[in-house]
Amino acid sequence: MWTVVDSPVGPLRLVEHNGAITAIEFSPFADRDGRPRGQQQDDHPVLVEGARQLAAYFDRDLKEFDLPLAPAGSDFQKRVWDQLLGVGWGETASYGEIAHRLGMTNAASRAVGLANGRNPIPIVIPCHRVIGADGTLTGYAGGLERKQLLLSLEVDGLF
Structure with missing residues (x-):
């Protein structure tokens, strides 16, 4: 699942899989990179919380994120x-x-x-x-x- 949020650094696409954030992507979004994203779901609880925490970060009200993360890599x-x-x-x-x-x-x-x-x-x-x-x-x-x-x-x- 994914959603797009506005930010001072441009639109950000937040991607969730199995209850964790797997990606935050800067615009312009690269859809042909082979990463699974699923469907847009703006009301998914993990994505809603990710968007809330990012907004608080950009407002200087949050200095440490507390989100479930699952980055794919070596x-x-x-x-x-x-x-x-x-x-x-x-x-x-x-x-x-x-x-x-x-x-x-x-x-x-x-x-x-x-x-x-x-x-x-x-x-x-x-x-x-x-x-x-x-x-x-x-x-x-x-x-x-x-x-x-x-x-x-x-x-x-x-x-």
């Missing part, structure tokens, strides 16, 4: 995404720092970056909080403009 990707959940509101971490949290060296930074870029549940799993070692914004599946907006929302409340 074991390594899931380990990276678990580490992203530890990067709190208003904080950032470099790809190398995430690699170190996984018990790896800086040499794994590229693999961390690739896993970060494949995160199917952005915002809730905060891949936007991962930046380059020199503090610069680096790639973001939703585009660097969205990444900057999300970081600005958290750091200084601008939007």
Whole structure:
């Protein structure tokens, strides 16, 4: 099941399967990527709660999400995404720092970056909080403009 909600970073499609959020997608939506989405169901309880929490996040009233999540990925990707959940509101971490949290060296930074870029549940799993070692914004599946907006929302409340 899925629904679409408006947000300051454009329309977001929330996808649910078996009682958990499996994806949050930025517009324009890619329907031919092979991911199962099912039918639109705006009143599904998990999707309603996801929409409510996202609205509260964008209003700066929610800093930690509490949603059932089921991102599909490799074991390594899931380990990276678990580490992203530890990067709190208003904080950032470099790809190398995430690699170190996984018990790896800086040499794994590229693999961390690739896993970060494949995160199917952005915002809730905060891949936007991962930046380059020199503090610069680096790639973001939703585009660097969205990444900057999300970081600005958290750091200084601008939007």
